[in-house]
Structures are given as C-alpha cells and as structure tokens.
Amino acid sequence: MIRIGTFLLICLALLSGPAMAGLDSDVKALFEKHEKIIHLHQTELIEQVFSKRYIQDKGGLKDFEASIKEKPKADEKKLKDMSVSWKKGAVTDRILARREEMKNGKKDKGHTEYIVIKKDGKLIIDDTIGDAD
C-alpha cells in the first residue's frame, strides 16, 4: 500500500515538475519586465505586466506612468539586484510572488508581495500586499 502511495507521489512529481518549471520561468519573465518598467522606465510594458484593476488603482495609466518616472532611472545593473521567489496560494489559484531587493548580496529591508493571476493564459500582476506577518 505504501509502495503504491510512493509510486503515485513520484508520478505526481514527475508530471507536475515540468509544469512548475514552466511557471517558474513565466514568473521570472514577468518580473524581468516589471524591473524594466520600474528601473528603466520602459512604461510601454505596463499593460503587459499589470492588470487593468492594478493600473486603475494607481490612478490610471497616465498617473501610473508619471509615478514611475518621478523616481530616478537606474542602469541595467540594478536589474540584477533583485530576487524573486513565489508560491502557489494555499487556497486559491493565485501566485504569491515575493520580490526582494538585494544590497551587497544580502536582502535589503522589507519586501513586497505581488498577487499574480493568470489572465488569457498569461501571468499578470493584479495586486500587491504588505509585509505584515
């Protein structure tokens, strides 16, 4: 009985492994674009990365663009000073992605957690949530 259970678990891991790896690269690709928007001011990517609801809460596309551009533009090196980890929601299909900025190879203060959802087959940032715990 235990052997059957172990066999099923191995099968599940083998089947879900590639799917998780695909999801992992999708999450990383999403946050690479996110960093390009935030640090390099490539605001033309906004609608590929953020949901309409998210953009609306930032005051609409124009205000969101303006809020990004009010911060100094960084160089491409800054894009590497970021670490993203993620997990699937314990209750829903949401992905909770944690983006942490690094300083001298160490995690800098605080982090933001992003609520990522799948819309039309693509991952998109729908909301954020604070680091209270």
Added chain:
Amino acid sequence: MKFLVFIFSLSSTLAVGQIDCVNCPPLSSVPLPTVTLPEVLPSLIDIKKVSYQRRSSVKHCKRPIDLVDTIVLHHSESSSQNSPQRINSYHLDRGWYMGGYTYLVNSPYRGESTPASVVTEGRPPELVGAHAGTDAYVPMRPKDKDAWNAGQILCGVEGGQFSPDSAELIRTKIVGGQRVEYMKANVTTIGVSVIGQYFGNAPRFQPTSNTLDMIAKLICRLQKENPNMVNLRVHNNYHPTDCPGNLGKASNLSYIVQKAQSYGCNFSSIPGHIKISTRINP
C-alpha cells in the same frame, strides 16, 4: 364593566396629575433614590462585523485582551478598493489561519468617492494577530508573565486542545549578563490596517483628514473599551519596512493623536522607523 370603570377613573386621575393621598409629603420633599447607571459609551464609530473564511487546521493563539497595550498602524499596500474579505483571502493564500489584522479601514483616496468609509473587524481581538512581524519580540512585562504562567495564552487548532506554546511565542536572550524573556509583539498589540497603499508623493497617496479621523475615532473607541491600549505605533517601529507609508509621517500621527484627544482619549506615539522591538529569528 367594573374593570373599565376602574381604568377610566385611574386615567382621569393621572390626567389631572394628582392622586388622592392622605398625609403625603409634598412631592418636592421626597428624596430621590440614587441609581448608578452603567456608563453609556458614545459610539464614536461603528465597527462592522463580517464573516470570514478560515483554515481550521492552521495553528493560532488566544490571549486575554487586557494584555494588549499597543495599536499598530499599517496600510494593506494593496488596492484601496479591496474588501476586508479579499485581504483575508490573500492572507489565507499565505497559509495563515485567517487575515492577520484586527481592524481594517476602508476609505477613499484623496479626490475619490469610493470605497465607502467603513471600519470592519478582522481577526477577532482575543486572537493573536499576524501583523507586527513574526521576528518582532518585546520584553515580557510582569503581567505578560502572569498571564503566561496562568495558562491564559494558548495556541492550537479549531476543535483541538489549546496549550501554551513557548516555541511559537517566547524567546530568551542574555542582555548585559541578564536573562531577558521576550514575547512575540503580536501578542501585546493589535493591527489596524488602512486598505490601500500610501507610498509616493502624489496627492492621491496622502491620507485624507477623513481617513485620519476614522483612525482616531477607532483607536479612541478601542481605548474606551480597553483602557490599557495607550500606545499608537506604526509597523516600521517593529519591522524594517516602509509600511504604513505616508500614514506614518510624524504630522499624520500627531493629527491622529490630537483628534483622539479631542474625543477624550490619550495616546502616546513615536515617529516611524524608531525601533522598539528586538528582532529574533523565529
């Protein structure tokens, strides 16, 4: 018939305001009994109660509410249009028992009309919240030790037995050669979160006087219900974070404290980013 006549005569007597009484003292000389009525607290602000989904198999802790002396201000760092149930759902997705804040404030951003201004209870106040930081600890006061030793701070799962859980809540450190016991800051605090994000210079993300006033009314109501709640703090007093954004500016905290004072309450506050807890890895 006799009964009807009696009622008629009684009502006519009452209508003229006098009852025949032989040798009665005049009404003005009768001492009135002194009755002590329970104090009726003015309802500064309504607190809405809603039902939340919970994960019954997840451990959580109970505490006596009179241990709570501090209110910690947060922003949810999410869309301002979120309902408390949505914040609860996000926290469930983190794997938690339920939402970590004790009270949630919905209030529109500057220049907007939605969402409606309302305060909602989150995780019940008698449960230890999840907001100040799992690694934020404060020295145990004598009354914390008493409550701990009396088995009043207990952890468990729904339907199961609750028991003291020192691994979850207590840490010991040697400070200056002395053994100091610390308790998780979440035990002696409650989290009040304004739903929205208050980062940035845009006017939209500066809290309105209505939002600050709602916070003042809420914390004052809480103090009137539990006079031990005398401290107003912000998340970044406990944890290296930017939360609660512009809500934690000294001018805004001062406004909240002054407003609360005008409602008859006294709070101490300290500026944001001044550390008041010890970070100990869980």
